[in-house]
Amino acid sequence: MTLTKNKYYFEALDNYPYNLPDCMEALNYALSYEPEDADSLCLMGRIYSEMLKDYEMAKKYFEEALQNNINNLNTPKYYLECLLNNEDYNEAEKLIAFALKIKGIDKAEILYQHALLLERNEKYKKALLKLKEAKKLSYSTSMTSMLKEKEKFIKDKKKK
Structure with a gap:
C-alpha cells in the first residue's frame, strides 16, 4: 500500500500548485490508501492555507500530520507559515521551540x-x-x- 500511496502523493505534489484539480484527486487517493500519512496531510494543510486561505481547516490538517509523525520535517515549516498568516503568534512560538529540537530539520x-x-x-x-x-x-x-x-x-x- 505504501508504494501506491507514494505514487499518488508524488503525483499530487507534482501538480501542486499549478493544477489543483489533479493535485486534489491524487491527494485524495493517497489519503484513501494511508489516511494517517503526515506528508499527505501536510500537503492538504498547505492547500487550505496557501490556496484557500482557510487557516483553521489548514491547522487541523497540520496538527493531524504532527500527531501521526511528530518528527516529520516538512510539517513545521508550512504549519508555521499558516500560524503566522492567521496571527496565531503564541502557537507559532511553541511550534518554533518544538521544531528546533527535531533532528535533521532546516x-x-x-x-x-x-x-x-x-x-x-x-x-x-x-x-x-x-x-x-x-x-x-x-x-x-x-x-x-x-x-x-x-x-x-x-x-x-x-x-x-
Whole structure:
C-alpha cells in the first residue's frame, strides 16, 4: 500500500500548485490508501492555507500530520507559515521551540520564521539577532540571500 500511496502523493505534489484539480484527486487517493500519512496531510494543510486561505481547516490538517509523525520535517515549516498568516503568534512560538529540537530539520528556515514572528510583534532587534543566528546555520546561497534581504528590510523598517 505504501508504494501506491507514494505514487499518488508524488503525483499530487507534482501538480501542486499549478493544477489543483489533479493535485486534489491524487491527494485524495493517497489519503484513501494511508489516511494517517503526515506528508499527505501536510500537503492538504498547505492547500487550505496557501490556496484557500482557510487557516483553521489548514491547522487541523497540520496538527493531524504532527500527531501521526511528530518528527516529520516538512510539517513545521508550512504549519508555521499558516500560524503566522492567521496571527496565531503564541502557537507559532511553541511550534518554533518544538521544531528546533527535531533532528535533521532546516534550522535556518525555522529561525527565519522566528524572525518573521518577532518582526510582526515589532521586536526588530530580536528579529535581527535571529536572522544572524539563521545565517550561521544556513548552508545554501539562496537561503543566505533571503536572510540578508530580510535583514536589510528590517533595518530599513527599524529606522522609520
